[in-house]
Amino acid sequence: MTAANPRLTRHPAPIYPGISDSVRVSAGDLLYVSGVVGLEDDGTAPDDFARAVELAYTGLERALARGGARLTDIVRVGVYITRLDQERLGVWRAVRDRFLPDELPASTLIGVHSLVGGAQIEVDAVAAL
Numbered sequence: 001m002t003a004a005n006p007r008l009t010r011h012p013a014p015i016y017p018g019i020s021d022s023v024r025v026s027a028g029d030l031l032y033v034s035g036v037v038g039l040e041d042d043g044t045a046p047d048d049f050a051r052a053v054e055l056a057y058t059g060l061e062r063a064l065a066r067g068g069a070r071l072t073d074i075v076r077v078g079v080y081i082t083r084l085d086q087e088r089l090g091v092w093r094a095v096r097d098r099f100l101p102d103e104l105p106a107s108t109l110i111g112v113h114s115l116v117g118g119a120q121i122e123v124d125a126v127a128a129l
Helices: 048-066 086-099
Strands: 008-012 020-025 030-037 074-082 105-113 121-128
Touching: 020 121, 030 048, 030 074, 048 086, 074 086
Parallel strands: 074 105
Antiparallel strands: 008 020, 030 121, 074 121
């Protein structure tokens, strides 16, 4: 699905650049992707936060593909980051922007105390098919 698709209307947040506060989907099926954590294939958490973000979004892309969707089909995403601060926020945005389209889906970003397996990031999503 692309932004030109009449089934999808994105509404950029007026105050916070880089955030879309709502997305309207008027038709189609939805695919819900459970949280994907930024862990290596052997289940270990990388020390490098940028690597963890890359792993999470790569895993999200694979999960979407298994359900017949692409990253551009995402209409809502939730992101959970441990030890969230300005530096990590910048790293996350830089990596996320390589994966998600310019017109971002409705998003929630939450700083959390811990995640399963020692992960530093977890991403869940809803995609419109």
